Amino acid sequence: MSPRKSAAAALETRDAIVARAVAVASTDGLEGLTIGRLAGDLSMSKAGVIGHFGSKERLQLAALEEAVGIFTRTVWEPVASRPAGRERLLAICDAWVAHLESGVFPGGCFLAAAAAEFDGREGPVRDGVVAALGRWRAVIERDVRAAVAAGELPADSDPAQVWFEWNAFAMGLNQALQLHGDASAPDRARRAMRRAIGVPG
Template identity: 40%
Template sequence: MAIVNNMTSNERPAVRKGEQTRAAILDVALEVAARDGLEGVTIGILADRLSMSKSGVFSHFGSREELLIATLKEYEVRFLADILKPAVTEPRGLLRLKAILGNWFTRLGHENEQGCLYISGGVEYDDRPGPVRDELVGMIEGWEKELERAIRQSIETGELREDTPVDLVIFELYGLALGFHHSARLMARNNGSDMIRQVFERILNQYQRVA
């Protein structure tokens, strides 16, 4: 029994170091992906940035495909933490829905100089079948389900009309995000943050229940 305990104790620092190294790799991978897209993320670039060997980076993921999927998963964790976690302090219903949308578009504004992986990844992988595209599609579907849940809760609280077309509202909101990204990134316009809030308020106002 003592031998087993000693082995467990000795292994823990190595496990923690491995987790820290993996986290550091993903931090850099996210930076590269935000600037150069997912296609810019390679084992060699990460090895150079982290002063590691390629085999050292490779050992944490096994393949470039696994690296890209892990990068997407880490992006999703941070995306949801920034948007949903602060919003749940608001009561269920329209206040929470508006908080979620406000947090989402605030994050888009912060990502203006680099880009949103949901959007840029969609452009890169919209016609490229495979596990990376599948992961990205699943993430976006998951995000749409969070929007759907918040909209339906607003219907349940009576703040939005029962006939609110949930799928259409999600489509409009996603289109708004894409339009903002295009305006800020391609057209280099700096008035998008103010306009985006006006538009999403307008979208929601047309479905609010009149007292």
């Protein structure tokens, strides 16, 4: 096998491991990732799995990075070209709810689960979750400020409050879908998120 084909095969194997790790972690948690489980699922040796990452923690971080990338591609990228402000906020609202409703991850919202799993811990994985949510918070708050500057939202609108409420609604929606199978929850979440920025549901 040529070096180029060997490198491509290694990358393909790594991508397969990460994809499976994301699926497993979405239902069993990032701590539920085990080298033995992934090796068995992918018909690989444990050494073959760990050789791509070096440690369980680095595997967890790779799964988190991929999950964040999926969220970005399905929620942010389709609306990123919209004008900043209320129009894009409404588009984000719809895309975020649709992402949760469509079951992109088998265990529901990956970030919601990871946030609950690591909120009382320390270390690089927790830091990665905090950083990912922080970037998303910055997106929401930026568009709230743009909407205020354009006169689309009241001057006293608080970007941090909008983020707090939207994040809470998204986590509540995830729980309603995953734990209770509540088919009415997506519409409730959309209405709640719209009301948080003064738009009738």
